[in-house]
Amino acid sequence: MVTEVCGKMRRRGRPAALGQAARRALVLDALDLVYEEGGAGSLTMAEVARRAGMSKRTLYEIFEDRGALFTAYFDKVGCQFIRDLPAEAEGLPLAERLTLILEPREECPTALPLEIFRCIIAEAPARPEMAREFMRKLRQRAMGIVRAELDRAILRGEIRPADTALVSSILLDMIHQNLVVQLMDPGTQQCLDERCRRFRTALDIALDGLRG
Incomplete structure (x- = not known):
């Protein structure tokens, strides 16, 4: 019709x-x-x-499974934790570039990201491959963004040569509050001001070591 x-x-x-x-x-x-x-x-x-x-x-x-669903969710909200560097900012000093991609900018609107981690950990003994793949994909993007800026900084002489994969991993661990602490006691989750203070402190420590 x-x-x-x-x-x-x-x-x-x-x-x-x-x-x-x-x-x-x-x-x-x-x-x-x-x-x-x-x-x-x-x-x-x-x-x-x-x-x-x-x-x-x-x-x-x-x-294909909850791990894939949860990974896609973190892709959606990833800008709350790490952002791609705008092309026009590539000429900025390393500290400013890392600030643009890593500095916390907003409160987490929901506790869902933390609950997803709790679910993945709970299922890990029965489905270790799902948990492993979830963490690999989640970490891969963040590591790639940070490592690209550290590699750029070495080429420009901003920092001394270093294992940028290892440094990226350590820097990300320093910036973010320990996940186990948050899972054990959700009341300890940091507010935006506390997260920003932790970020600035971690960045200062990392850059002092890399320039030394």
Whole structure:
């Protein structure tokens, strides 16, 4: 059947299917809503599928397991923790470049990232490969961004030659509050001012050592 809308002919029928990117976005929005409504205990694939308005089978076609879903979530909110350096900032001194990509800028709007870590750790004994892949992907992006700036700094003579992979790993660990402490006692999670103070202190220590 055909109807006329605003002078144009439109065929009735089922709405166009969502593309892959739109479906992924729908699922990630559903993950936020599931946590807001039911807390950490509701973070199951079945509940996320229900909230997204799709079957579990469809959800598993988009994300192969919870690890893949959680990794995609961190890709979505990654700018809260580390950002890509704008091209126009590449000429700035190292301290300013690292500040642009690493300095905390906002409070975490939800405790979901921490709860995701809790879920991954709880499942690690039964599914170590999922936990390992989750951490590898999560760490890979952050390490790549920081290491690129350290390599650039060595080429420019801003810092002495060093193992930039190791330095990147140490710097990231210094900047962020110990995850185990937060998991054991969520009340110890730092506010934005405390996170910024920790960042500046860690950056000063790292740069003092690299220039020495």
